[in-house]
Amino acid sequence: MTQHGTLGVAVIGTGRMGADHVRRLDEAISGARVTAVVDIDPRRAEAAAARVDGCAAHTDPAAAMAAAGVDAVLIASPGPAHEEALLEAFARGLPVLCEKPLTPDSASARRVLDAETRLGRRLVQVGFMRRYDSEYQRLKALLDAGDLGRALMLHCTHRNVSTPPGYTSQMTINDSVVHEIDATRWLLGEEITAVTVLRPTPSSGAPEGLSDPQLVLFETEGGAVVDVEIFVNCGFGYQVRCEAVGEHGTARIGDAHGLTVQAAGRWGGEIAQDFVTRFRDAYDREVQAWVDAVRRGGTAGPSVWDGYAAAVVCEAAVRAQATGGRVPVVLPERPALYAAPPR
Amino acid sequence: MTQHGTLGVAVIGTGRMGADHVRRLDEAISGARVTAVVDIDPRRAEAAAARVDGCAAHTDPAAAMAAAGVDAVLIASPGPAHEEALLEAFARGLPVLCEKPLTPDSASARRVLDAETRLGRRLVQVGFMRRYDSEYQRLKALLDAGDLGRALMLHCTHRNVSTPPGYTSQMTINDSVVHEIDATRWLLGEEITAVTVLRPTPSSGAPEGLSDPQLVLFETEGGAVVDVEIFVNCGFGYQVRCEAVGEHGTARIGDAHGLTVQAAGRWGGEIAQDFVTRFRDAYDREVQAWVDAVRRGGTAGPSVWDGYAAAVVCEAAVRAQATGGRVPVVLPERPALYAAPPR
Amino acid sequence: MTQHGTLGVAVIGTGRMGADHVRRLDEAISGARVTAVVDIDPRRAEAAAARVDGCAAHTDPAAAMAAAGVDAVLIASPGPAHEEALLEAFARGLPVLCEKPLTPDSASARRVLDAETRLGRRLVQVGFMRRYDSEYQRLKALLDAGDLGRALMLHCTHRNVSTPPGYTSQMTINDSVVHEIDATRWLLGEEITAVTVLRPTPSSGAPEGLSDPQLVLFETEGGAVVDVEIFVNCGFGYQVRCEAVGEHGTARIGDAHGLTVQAAGRWGGEIAQDFVTRFRDAYDREVQAWVDAVRRGGTAGPSVWDGYAAAVVCEAAVRAQATGGRVPVVLPERPALYAAPPR
Amino acid sequence: MTQHGTLGVAVIGTGRMGADHVRRLDEAISGARVTAVVDIDPRRAEAAAARVDGCAAHTDPAAAMAAAGVDAVLIASPGPAHEEALLEAFARGLPVLCEKPLTPDSASARRVLDAETRLGRRLVQVGFMRRYDSEYQRLKALLDAGDLGRALMLHCTHRNVSTPPGYTSQMTINDSVVHEIDATRWLLGEEITAVTVLRPTPSSGAPEGLSDPQLVLFETEGGAVVDVEIFVNCGFGYQVRCEAVGEHGTARIGDAHGLTVQAAGRWGGEIAQDFVTRFRDAYDREVQAWVDAVRRGGTAGPSVWDGYAAAVVCEAAVRAQATGGRVPVVLPERPALYAAPPR
Structure with missing residues (x-):
């Protein structure tokens, strides 16, 4: 690490989430600096790098991870690019904060799970930021x-103002x-075993x-x-x-x-209009917790197992949505590396 | 009716609900008097009658309905006794406030529905008092x-402290x-078409x-x-x-x-411990609305059709509870007498 | 009283409050009937009487109090007319529910206090209806x-939408x-001993x-x-x-x-726009409590002493408002008839 | 400043507030490092310094301010020590975050005001952290x-569980x-012109x-x-x-x-038991805002004028408390350096 243990972070992906994480690491997080940004669009990468003192622009994640001053990786690229970046980080032993989803489907998530299991130590924190709210x-x-x-029982509500095209x-x-x-x-410390989806007449x-x-x-x-x-078009x-x-x-x-x-x-009173307002502090806490854990030489928070299990449940839920019936969820045995319950 | 249009009411059943309705008519309701009470236990009937000035005790509902000064009937006896009392009131053309359930099952509710339909005019208000909350x-x-x-969608919660043996x-x-x-x-103005019941591990x-x-x-x-x-044993x-x-x-x-x-x-703050506290005003309004409607020569509120439809949905829900699956609800065509939607 | 102990009430004054009390006694209160109404405007009196079965119209309070079927008096005339009506009711031994203020000033309130004290028994309930909220x-x-x-300490807020001309x-x-x-x-069970009024720049x-x-x-x-x-023109x-x-x-x-x-x-949610909405139930309870107490042969609720003490404090507050300083409140000793603390 | 513009801060005073600020700057604030701590107790200074990588311990504020790597000063020592430290910082042109009170009385606050006015530029942010809540x-x-x-009007409540001996x-x-x-x-953008204090019978x-x-x-x-x-012993x-x-x-x-x-x-729900819980985020925002402003070469937030005006009002309030009467507040004209209203 750099002087006084400041963590040098490469941020992969400079879209909405990535740019926000660059700003967060630069302005709000203690003990970390953005030393590299990566985007397949070189102009976007350079624009992002130009805003941060001492930050290099890359178009190749592997090159960024190999650069001097990069101690850890924050993956905020589109989901399909996650698997390759994660495996590259595993190869270099770099700690990772990976935005959700871990990967776009359970098969690829399983490959990442197997790779980290073979590695024998946990390097990844998955970006389920509600745990930090x-x-x-x-x-x-x-x-x-x-x-x-x-x-x-849990009664949950999840409403968005509207959806993009x-x-x-x-x-x-x-x-x-x-x-x-x-x-x-996380709240219950239990795996999900079945999913059903009811679809009212649409709004x-x-x-x-x-x-x-x-529902x-x-x-x-x-x-x-x-x-x-x-309810993702609730309007209010x-x-x-x-x-x-x-x-x-x-x-x-x-x-x-x-x-x-x-x-x-x-x-x-007012109702927040987007997740940035509602969960701003949670994002700050999430990234600070990751930086703190990595600086202490460890990893914490949602694991690759959590990312994999979420992917399996999502696939069951999509089937339940299509069929209208109850769909069981089947998970393999949890590897010893993730022995603790999903807390 | 008695002097100045005061409604004389026979209350059938002097258990918890019946006794409460006697007290309500005596102390809180304008324009009505309890002129007769009925209980199969003569001592209980007489004890209830003794508390009200000018009130007679009966053990037979028909005799009470035939007595002088009885202009209307409030049925608060156990559910199995409702059908006979309702048919007797129909025979005499007496307006009725019938505590829920209308009758214990859909077959008997259907017989009451057919009887009132043959009569050609509505005499019954069913005691779904939430409509008056x-x-x-x-x-x-x-x-x-x-x-x-x-x-x-509606998200509903219904919790009781505990259940009796x-x-x-x-x-x-x-x-x-x-x-x-x-x-x-009532809220949606629509009939229910299917029921599903999920049963978590019991508390x-x-x-x-x-x-x-x-759920x-x-x-x-x-x-x-x-x-x-x-959740009928939620405890709090x-x-x-x-x-x-x-x-x-x-x-x-x-x-x-x-x-x-x-x-x-x-x-x-405190949470109410029973429905009497939560819905006291609703009961008062329900009975006052019934007395007012009857004194004006009409009937209002939940109808026999509402009582019948509830019985049909209950039977479907009990089957859904037993099977774990989705049970469709099938209702006959609504008679013209109940043409208005369930409002 | 009339048949079955129904209380016959003469309502004096048929303006907004009086008309509302006539409707209340007729439609919402158990055990009472309006048998007479009084208004100095004979057409208004007759219009009010015509709405109630068996109700006579008067222009003279004393004549109404003398009429058959009048067991009690509800005074809802303008404040300056209260003293004479109260003394007339004292002369006849009639129980009274007197809308606030008892009288317009402390001197006249003192005369009423002395008169009831000489009578030796309490006949008056003053209409401070918040005690029934x-x-x-x-x-x-x-x-x-x-x-x-x-x-x-008590921190109180009292806001009205706007004031009449x-x-x-x-x-x-x-x-x-x-x-x-x-x-x-009432809440503290203590007399008020001093008043100060601060006047911010007006809205x-x-x-x-x-x-x-x-303030x-x-x-x-x-x-x-x-x-x-x-804040009587708060607008919202x-x-x-x-x-x-x-x-x-x-x-x-x-x-x-x-x-x-x-x-x-x-x-x-919505904010009530007037006291009728906010305190409707309190008015119902107030009048029902008065009817119940009178039918049992007693009186309850705020006494003439409470009406008198309020008048004395009001006069001090008006002086404090004018001077900007602190004004002490001096009350005579409380007569034994009102020995209980102001509860 | 140090590498990449990190602000080196000397924290004066390592009591409860000072130690908390050291931890805050070390763990939660982006862009700053604690490079020196000062306490008159050398062991306490060394203990505080030992917890932070690259931090020196001092017993003399002036020595700390003269040390290499010190770009700014956070004063968290007892109030009587503030004036000397502030004047030393003025002499060195160092930006200061000064915990409230600015100084213990209006005379010393006035001297600080005059000194900064002579300096001709604002160096001080006073620690009224509610502006950052x-x-x-x-x-x-x-x-x-x-x-x-x-x-x-403003209606304010300020309650503490209990007071220390x-x-x-x-x-x-x-x-x-x-x-x-x-x-x-700050909220009204107006100066206070009079104070009155009412003292109920103590709890x-x-x-x-x-x-x-x-009150x-x-x-x-x-x-x-x-x-x-x-109400500083409200208990709850x-x-x-x-x-x-x-x-x-x-x-x-x-x-x-x-x-x-x-x-x-x-x-x-639970009620916070101390200001640390209630205003933790406000303290973080306050210090981050100060660090951000200083790194940009400026100062923001509550000024020395705000600290001085607060001292004058406090003195009037203490007199009002003793006398029971209304005490006017007289402020000199605001120097041009603080021309903006107290926002």
Whole structure:
């Protein structure tokens, strides 16, 4: 590492998420510097590099990883490019923060899982950033403390204002509900064993052909039932809520709050319009936690197993969406490297 | 009717609900008097009558209905006794407020429906009192106003502190979820077309053999999806909530409120412990609305068709609970007497 | 009383409040009937009487009180007419529900107090209806239970949408803050000993010459301090809140609640626009409580002493408003007839 | 500055606040490093320095400021030591983040004001960290946007669980209410012109001799009125709230939120127990904003004028507390260096 242990990070991909991570590492994260950025578009790479003092531009991830001053890798390129970048990082023993999804499907995720398993040590933190949201963390701590007893159900809501052109029903699972898949596994410490999807008559606000909203149901190995309202063209705001129902009580996060206004005959407040507002602090905490862990020589947070399991559940959910029936989820045995439960 | 148009009411059944209705008519309702009470136990009938000035005790419903000063009938006896009392009231042309369930099963409910249809005029208001709760009424008014667009989903919660001995999984449907069945039909103005029931691993607080909690799913003729958490041994309180998800926004009722306390490191308030506290005003409004309608010579509120439809959906839900699968609901054509949608 | 103990009530005054009480007694209150109405305008009296079966119209309160079938009197005429009507009712031994103010000033209130004291029994309930609001009652019960310790402060808010023409700064005290004066005395069980009024630069929404908003401060005999924001042209709604600060915690009432809507980027709910909406149930409970007490042969609720003490505090507050300084409140000794603390 | 523009900071004082700032600069702030710590206790200085890579320990502030690698100074020593350290920093042209109070009284604050005025450029940011709390910032933005009209009143609450031994009534003003003094000036953009303090009978939870709670009233040059409940032994939590009452509506911050739990008959959530929990993010933002401004060659945030004005108001409040009367606040003309209103 550089002077005083500052972590040199290569950021791969300088699209919306990548550019945001470059800015975050530069302006908000303690103990790290962006020493290289990678984009297949050389002008975009150079534009990103120019904004950061001492940062080099690359078009080839492998070259960036080989460069001096690169101690770790943040992968924010499109999903199909993840597998190759991950394997390259494994070859060089570089710690990685990999934006979700780990890879676009369970087969490729399995290859990454096998590669890291062969390596024999964990290098990857997967970007399921809700685990770093302070409300989710308080909910998790409360469930782990046991005061509410065993969690029997989760009621989840996931709403977006609207979808970009080309957004498909499958993307509601792979891009959106995947967060509830990880949150369910993490909060309950249990794998998901079956998925069912109900599709109400679509909202008139949904693009032609898109099932929106949907009600997605998970069953877990411990017998918990989870319902998720996914409504990606709800029109009024970005909203993520979760109510855990335990044997002795319930706990709820995600209700709006903070500044309450009374005017013109109404009381209330604003609803965040996008995930950047709702989860800004979670992204900061996620990246800071990764930097801190890597500087201490370790890795923490969601593992490759978590990324792989999410991919398997997503594939089952997409089938359940198409068939209308209940689809079982089958996972292989968890490798010893990931022995701990998905916490 | 008696002097100045006061309605003379015979109350049939003096158990918990019946005794409460006697007290309500005596102390809280304007324009009505209890002139007769009926119980198969003569001592209980006489004890109830003794508390009200000018009230006679009976053991036979027919005799009470025939007595002077009886202008209308409130049926609060056990469900199996309802059919006979309803037919007797039909024979005498007496208006009836019949506590739910209309009758214990769809076959007997169908006989009552046919009898009232032959009579050619509506005499019965069924005791689905949530339609008289001010929060439900505000939610209904908001949905009817159309600002939220078409309702796509309802998320319902129905929690009781604990169940009495002998409470069965079927009773969770017939005694508890039946309220959400009526509320769904009334709020959406649509019939229910299918039912599915998911049964998580029961809470350790549930009696042996009882599925508790459960997640009950309705689909409606308009394609809406409704999920109901029914948790009758939740331990912490009595709670009825409903969130309607429309095309342009959502609306929620049932969150605790009123008096907020801060002490000992916590903020918050009390949760009602039973339905009497939560729905006291709704019962008062229900009975006052019935008395007002009858004094004006009419009938209003939930009809025999509503009672019959609820019975049919309950039977489907009990089958869904037993099989784990999706059970379609099939209703006959609605008689012209009940032509209006279930509003 | 009439058949079956129904209370015959003469309602004096058929303006807004009087007409509303006639409707209330006729439609919502159990055990009472309006048998006479009084208005100096004979056409208005007859119009009011015509709406109620068996009700006579009068222009003279004394004649109405003398009529057959009149067991009790509800005074809803303008304040200056109260004293004469009260003394007439005393002469006849008739129970009275007297809308606030008891009388327009402390001198006349003192005469009424002396008259009832000479009579030796309490006939009057004064219309401070907040004591019958369910939230205030829960707050009172909580304070009396002692869990929060002694009450040290009250933070009160009293907001109206706008004022009618001719509304003066003095009326903000006599018509509006008088409710907080009674609520303070009732909640704390203590007399008020001093008043201070601060007058911010008026809102541009206030009529020329009206101090609006104002901050009114009370000190009590037990050393509690009470602040009241009175803002009668706040523009956005009718709002009455109270936070009690105790030695061990706080309790708050009056926050909006019930139906929560999310739409168009905002969450929240409606704010009531007038006191009729906010306190409708309180008025019903107030009148029902009075009818119930009178039918049992007694009187309950706010007494003539409470009406008198409020008048004395109002006069001090108006002086404090004019001078900007702190004005002590001096009350005579409380007659034995009103020995109980102001609860 | 050091490599890549990292700001080298000398932290003066390693008590609770100083040690926390050292940790913050080391672990949470981007672009800064602690290169020197100062404490009059050499062992404490060395212990603090030992925790940070490349950090030197000093006992003399001037020596630390003269050391290589020191680009800026964070003063977190006791208030009486501030003046000398500030003047030393002025002599060296070093930017300063000075924890509140600027100095312990208005006379010494005036000397610092005069010194910086003679210097002709602003070097100091005073540690009024509420300006960096996200809720306060949203409230300020809302008021500045003008939708609520001119602010007429602020209702403030400031509660602490308990006080350490030796805490005096004067400290409630100088250590606690000073935050509301700055918040009032900043939110309204107006100077305070008078102070009144009401002292209820103290809570039984307050130490002998301490006036607790108190109601502190401010009047501003624009005619706004501000009430502050200061209750430093409230027992149940740390709580800071503010409701702004504007001509067209109100806005409120500081209500608890986030995770809502239902259990054992109650709904609600936890209340923070100290300012570290409530304002952790505000401290992070404050220090990050200072580092960012200094790295860009400027200064921002609360100025020496703000620190001086707060000292003058505090002195008036302490007199008002002692006398029970209204005490005017007189400020000299604002030097051109601080021409902008207190925003």
